[in-house]
Amino acid sequence: GQSLEQPSEVTAVEGAIVQINCTYQTSGFYGLSWYQQHDGGAPTFLSYNALDGLEETGRFSSFLSRSDSYGYLLLQELQMKDSASYFCAVRDAAMDSNYQLIWGAGTKLIIKP
Amino acid sequence: DSGVTQTPKHLITATGQRVTLRCSPRSGDLSVYWYQQSLDQGLQFLIQYYNGEERAKGNILERFSAQQFPDLHSELNLSSLELGDSALYFCASSVGQGAPHEQYFGPGTRLTVT
Numbered sequence: 001g002q003s004l005e006q007p008s009e010v011t012a013v014e015g016a017i018v019q020i021n022c023t024y025q026t027s028g029f030y031g032l033s034w035y036q037q038h039d040g041g042a043p044t045f046l047s048y049n050a051l052d053g054l055e056e057t058g059r060f061s062s063f064l065s066r067s068d069s070y071g072y073l074l075l076q077e078l079q080m081k082d083s084a085s086y087f088c089a090v091r092d093a094a095m096d097s098n099y100q101l102i103w104g105a106g107t108k109l110i111i112k113p
Numbered sequence: 114d115s116g117v118t119q120t121p122k123h124l125i126t127a128t129g130q131r132v133t134l135r136c137s138p139r140s141g142d143l144s145v146y147w148y149q150q151s152l153d154q155g156l157q158f159l160i161q162y163y164n165g166e167e168r169a170k171g172n173i174l175e176r177f178s179a180q181q182f183p184d185l186h187s188e189l190n191l192s193s194l195e196l197g198d199s200a201l202y203f204c205a206s207s208v209g210q211g212a213p214h215e216q217y218f219g220p221g222t223r224l225t226v227t
Contacts, residue, residue, distance in 0.1 A: 004155075031214055033214040033215075041220070042115065042203060042218035042219060042220050042221055043156070043203070043218050044115070044218070045214070045215045045216065045217075048214040048215065087155055087156070089156075089214075091212060091213075091214060098161070098168055098169035098170075098211075098212070099169065099211050099212035100158045100161070100169050100171055100212050101156075101158060101212055101214070101216070102158070103155035103156040103157070103158075104155050105153075105154055105155045106153070106154070106155055
């Protein structure tokens, strides 16, 4: 079957660095994405990795290791507004061979002052 | 604001009923995706339309159907509703048809079935 595993909750302190891991098991793989969702809000796109390595976008970085079926999202200089749920998603082929995004259950990031 | 609009924002209905959720994609986007998000869960892909045609299908129940109209807005129809259908329903859009990584999500419709 297809599955993405990520921790359900992570707690960190304002100003610190936090890493949210994602391991995946899918029939195909066409890249790993990260989305942020604030309570009651819509998911918003953060980053995407198709190849191994680190992608940096401001305070956020995302890493992928395809050989390990593993990726992570790194958030630096945490701010209170970063309190949200973070989802990893894998682009895979749907049942009818067209593409779809398969989503993890999300990691709730709690930031303490 | 992603540019994707969804109506209604909230919907409360009884078991056995039928509802229609509406979505308008961002200007210029041809693909519309429907997702279901149950409490504290990830998003389940339901179905995608591209320029009026069904393009990809996920785990969509037979009681659910969707369509995309010539003006590119889309509707998701949910019938014979059950308590377990209570969830947030999101619509997303993109320019291309291949389920790109960057999709733009609407604010969602919260459906409560009582």
